[in-house]
Amino acid sequence: MDTVISDYYDRGGEIERLGAGRGRLEFLRTREVLRRLLPPPPARVLDVGGGAGVHARWLAGDGYRVRLVDPVPLHVTHAGAIDGVDAVLGDARRLDEPPARYDATLLLGPLYHLTDRADRITALREAARVTVPGGLVVAATISRYAGLYDTLVRGRYTDPEVRRITDAELTTGVHQPFDQDLFTLAYFHHPDEIVAEFAEAGLVSADRYAVEGAAWLFADRDGWLDGDARTSALLDGLRATEQDPSLFGISSHLLTVAVVQPHRGREIQ
Structure with a gap:
């Protein structure tokens, strides 16, 4: 892991990030989609880059048998203290796991920080390798346009240096950190790009789900997440539009999902 990235996560901000604001919406929607797609408990789930x-x-808590792999020691320490979670240090590109071990493998973070396409393909192939035929590989990506929308909403796009970095990432996908309090070195996918990467890794017929839609940009976003009727309405609306390709680019995150195909001459377990 690049030291710029490890320094960012060693500060511990990821531990609470999904508990409030934009992170809360990302968490609620990711959980909702996964609960619909994952095989029922007590399936085996490998949470790669699980923070x-x-x-x-x-x-x-839902009854899954969970093993978490993460490259950040601080994260592994926290995750290992959770009942029912086995947490170990590891790299998404080199999983120390046997083939066809898990019913679902989640990559809800590793692809954010693999700026080289070859590394992303390797991580996806590793996820497929350790997943049983017929099982699921699920990967989260950050939208190519998330940085632009974020700097516009925060009023920082008028800063010449921020604008230079943001405009460059629209072309290259590589986010160069201009403020380590916001985010670190990362790769922002074009919505169509991830499908090609899945296919190259042998994960065909992938489906995509917009996580937050446009709701992460709402000025009164927190008010929509108070758990009342508005929260239910918001989640209903996001669910209704989550697979419309014309709206993928506005969402801050996408989930891409594929079924691992049986190996030739081998039946699905």
Whole structure:
């Protein structure tokens, strides 16, 4: 892991990030989509790049058998303290796991920070390798346009240096950090790009789900997440439009999902 990235996560901000604001919406929608798509408990789930265990916690609570792999020692320590979660240090590109071990493998973070396409393909192939035929590989990506929308909303796009970096990432996809309090070195996918990467890794017929839609840009976003009727209405609306390709680019995150195909001469387990 690049030291710029590890320094960012060593500060511990990821531990609480999904508990409030934009992160809260990302968490609620990611959990909702996964609960619809994952095989039922007690399926085996490998949470690669699972951070401090924010998703591993509810997965274990739902009855899944969860193993979390993350390259950040601080995250592994926190995740390992969660009941029902086995947490170990590791790299998404070199998983120390046997083939066809898990019913679902989640990559809800690793592709953010693999700026080289070859590394992303390797991580996806590794996820497919350790997943049983017929099982699921699910990967989260950040939208190519998330940085632009974010700097516009924050009023920072008028800063010449911020604008230069933001305009460059629209072409290259590589986000160069201009403020480590906001984010670190990352790769922002074009919505169509991830499908091609899945296919090259042998994960065909992938489906995409917009996570936040446009709701992450709402000025009164927190008010929509108070757990009342407005929250229910918001989630209903996002669910209704989550697979409309014309809206993928406005969402801050996408989930891409594919079924691991049986190996030749081998039946689905």
